[in-house]
Amino acid sequence: MIFSFFWTHAGAGAILGGMKIIHTSDWHLGARLHGQERGAEHDVFLAWLLDAIREERPDALLVSGDVFDVRQPAPAAQARYYNFLATLATMENRPKVVVTAGNHDSAALLGAPKDLLKHLDIVVVPEAKEDPSQEVVPVRDAAGNLLGAVAAIPFISEGDLSNLARAAGLDLEDTVARRAAGFEAHCRAVLEAARAAAPGLPVAAMAHCFLTGATPSDDRSEPGRLVGNLEGYAAGPLAEADYVALGHLHRRQTLSPTLWYSGSPLAMSFAEVGQTKGALLVELEPGKAPVVRELTLSAPVPLVRLEGDTEVIREGIRALDPAHPAYVEVRVTKGEDDLAGFMAELDAQAGTSAVQILRRENARPRPLIEALAELPKENTLRTYEPLEIAEMRLREEGLTPEDQKLYLDMIRSLGI
Numbered sequence: 001m002i003f004s005f006f007w008t009h010a011g012a013g014a015i016l017g018g019m020k021i022i023h024t025s026d027w028h029l030g031a032r033l034h035g036q037e038r039g040a041e042h043d044v045f046l047a048w049l050l051d052a053i054r055e056e057r058p059d060a061l062l063v064s065g066d067v068f069d070v071r072q073p074a075p076a077a078q079a080r081y082y083n084f085l086a087t088l089a090t091m092e093n094r095p096k097v098v099v100t101a102g103n104h105d106s107a108a109l110l111g112a113p114k115d116l117l118k119h120l121d122i123v124v125v126p127e128a129k130e131d132p133s134q135e136v137v138p139v140r141d142a143a144g145n146l147l148g149a150v151a152a153i154p155f156i157s158e159g160d161l162s163n164l165a166r167a168a169g170l171d172l173e174d175t176v177a178r179r180a181a182g183f184e185a186h187c188r189a190v191l192e193a194a195r196a197a198a199p200g201l202p203v204a205a206m207a208h209c210f211l212t213g214a215t216p217s218d219d220r221s222e223p224g225r226l227v228g229n230l231e232g233y234a235a236g237p238l239a240e241a242d243y244v245a246l247g248h249l250h251r252r253q254t255l256s257p258t259l260w261y262s263g264s265p266l267a268m269s270f271a272e273v274g275q276t277k278g279a280l281l282v283e284l285e286p287g288k289a290p291v292v293r294e295l296t297l298s299a300p301v302p303l304v305r306l307e308g309d310t311e312v313i314r315e316g317i318r319a320l321d322p323a324h325p326a327y328v329e330v331r332v333t334k335g336e337d338d339l340a341g342f343m344a345e346l347d348a349q350a351g352t353s354a355v356q357i358l359r360r361e362n363a364r365p366r367p368l369i370e371a372l373a374e375l376p377k378e379n380t381l382r383t384y385e386p387l388e389i390a391e392m393r394l395r396e397e398g399l400t401p402e403d404q405k406l407y408l409d410m411i412r413s414l415g416i
């Protein structure tokens with residue numbers, strides 16, 4: 001272990017002033033992928049995270065929001081979270097745990113057990129308050145020596161950002177500017193309080209937001225997953241922390257040597273195919289740039305996106321081992337053949353394989369819509385007879401010629 005010289009824990013001779021962190025976010029416990037239950041995958045992730053903690057012995061584990069997928073998570077998802085915390089609580093040299101609420105979490109639900117959890121060195125910050133000290137978490141070693149502090153800023157709703165701005169005397173008329181001012185003022189206040197709690201020692205910040213310049217996943221396959229802070233906030237005072245453990249975006253990325261999104265541990269949509277998942281291991285020393293190591297979790301069930309004509313997709317599915325679970329998205333982007341028949345063929349195949357096709361999309365070009373888009377505006381629909389439009393529309397649905405005729409006859413029978 002490269003850092004064993006510096007990072008001797010809980011023993012005599014530990015060098016003070018260093019802080020080792022594992023940064024994770026966006027667990028989304030209870031999330032389904034197009035209806036598919038994912039509890040077993042989350043179990044693999046949580047066991048992996050416990051192993052990483054046993055191996056690396058961090059001083060703190062930071063969970064930067066979106067613990068749960070929905071505001072009222074199922075009992076099984078809550079049990080998974082509390083069983084994980086229970087294992088941590090009984091661990092020798094357990095790290096300080098800091099959990100903030102994300103935009104998917106209910107602050108009330110996440111915060112309900114916080115007074116109990118703090119007796120187990122687990123600090124939950126469910127919501128931003130005017131008093132910044134509520135979001136400051138000192139981190140100590142086993143001997144009680146102060147190692148640094150965490151500025152644990154949770155997701156802040158737009159309404160709360162406006163309120164924080166007003167409380168800071170920044171009652172700007174423009175709502176977007178007012179929220180940005182509230183975000184900046186609050187981050188600055190919490191960071192200053194964290195610095196004051198650990199003078200001369202490293203300060204790590206946590207935030208659950210979309211920072212300007214960050215890259216969301218292309219969320220075409222699951223629209224609406226990213227909500228809140230859509231305009232993006234400037235890092236502002238966050239950039240002054242020694243490290244910022246960001247959550248909200250599911251793509252692991254760094255905006256500067258100190259600003260990192262850990263990303264979600266599991267791919268939450270097919271838009272995240274091919275992204276490296278896991279957590280980040282961060283070593284902080286006063287006055288030095290953070291040393292960040294990516295801890296990689298190989299996907300418990302890989303996601304596969306197959307695109308092209310039906311033949312390309314058939315070949316892609318044939319290439320997958322039917323004995324190994326995989327989640328597949330099928331996007332038919334070209335070809336003229338009968339899609340209904342092709343989809344039925346996929347269904348027949350799925351019955352005998354561990355490979356599950358969770359999403360199918362007809363993404364072939366739509367000549368009718370394209371033709372209409374090219375027509376001069378004043379005669380768009382008048383150029384065609386109503387039945388012609390119906391016929392073209394039915395053709396785009398990928399129906400069999402028999403079904404097309406059936407629907408067309410039904411439309412004709414209406415007397416159009």
Ligand SMILES: [Mn+2]
Nearest residue numbers: 026066248249
């Ligand atoms: Mn999230």
